[in-house]
Amino acid sequence: MSAFKSDFLRIMSERGFIHQISDESGLDQLFAKETVTAYIGFDPTAPSLHAGGLIQIMMLYWMQQTGHRPVALMGGGTGMVGDPSFKEEARKLLTVETIQSNIDGIKQVFSSYLNFGDGPRDALMVNNAEWLLPLNYLEFLRDVGQHFSVNRMLAFDSVKQRLDREQSLSFLEFNYMILQAYDFVELNKRYDVRLQMGGSDQWGNIINGIDLGHRLGTPQLYALTTPLLTTSSGAKMGKSLGGAIWLNADMLSPYDFWQYWRNTEDADVGRFLKLYTTLPLAEVSRLASLGGSEINEAKKVLATEITALLHGRAAAELAAETARKTFEEGALAETLPSVDVANSTLEAGVGILSLLVTAGLASSNGEARRHVQGGAVRLNDQPVSDERRSVTLQDLSPENVIKVSLGKKKHILVRPA
């Protein structure tokens, strides 16, 4: 990797964000010379982004920190089509209502990382539905469609792979990359966006936008992609402990979010510290070089720093303290995630199986039963072997809660309400 002159690219490079850049020196000069506006698109396929999207958000964060203007693009329009890049089959079409509510959910997260506003360096959030929805098909074909070569689009890896595997690609999906290319050009016109960033799977889509820009006479546009994130053992990022690592607090508590990062594989600690925290690189390399069990300290720092960026310093430290009490002291941490159960229900007694389901530790009574049979369930730290065990007010601890555990790591407090 060459030495970059601009702060932004230097940081991106040092911290491991860069996979490919369309024109390194050209982009570097641009960043060194003026305030650059760059965007990343987020498709509203779920009510929250998950850990996989964090790397993109961090890029926007660094943009703003180095004096540039980040744009978060909500794919309200493209979400209606669905990105086929590297996908094996078509996604189910989302309804307009779902897309809108997903956008509403996704939006929340950005304010933790970016300052939005109308100033020259304030971040922007825009929705491509704004310009895609009103498009007139024939006009669009003539103005934009004429510039696309199907031959060329078919040659892109993101599409080719699908065709090679003899899986069908609908015309609808095929249009996705054209819309994304159009977005890039439109954002250039509207906000002087010069750069589009994204995951490495977006390379083809971004390049299409650059080409379209050439033909429609925009200034030179640029592409920057991030590496595809996997853990060192090859697993995809963002899934663990029975579900996706959502960024929205109402879908995954700050404590559980903290726990996810706390359980990072040893080999990933340094890489993740660079990508997901803002700690100075010297500190990162010190932490990452800790050997043996000492690296657990680095994992705690990692977890706390990431959580602090997303949910705030206070929530992060609370999560760290909760974990410390639970795992290091073996004490009851009253700040563990909890569920409320009606007092009357507890009075009458509730079966351990349905309590596990209520607590979200099992998705069905059958699964809960298997967990009990497998010896994974504990009630107030006491193993439960009887699947007919009834849980009542008698089980309340002095703190007025019941601790339900599945395995060693998942603990939920049941609170009478």
Added chain:
RNA sequence: GGAGGAGUGCCCGAGUGGUUAAAGGGGACGGACUGUAAAUCCGUUGGCUUAGCCUACGUUGGUUCGAAUCCAACCUCCUCCA
């Protein structure tokens, strides 16, 4: 439009009339070992009021004592021909 092939559980993939809730693998979850890690080993992996019942092999019907397995129509995808 014609001919042929395919559609199985979270995913991949066996299975061509009966002990098939369906081999095997992956993933996921639990356990052991550790350091709340990785690797490794073991177990579990449709639902329920669980010695039983219900739902399930693209959809809908049919044949049969009995079907994922046979038949018909339909839907979707693939290949070749036009």
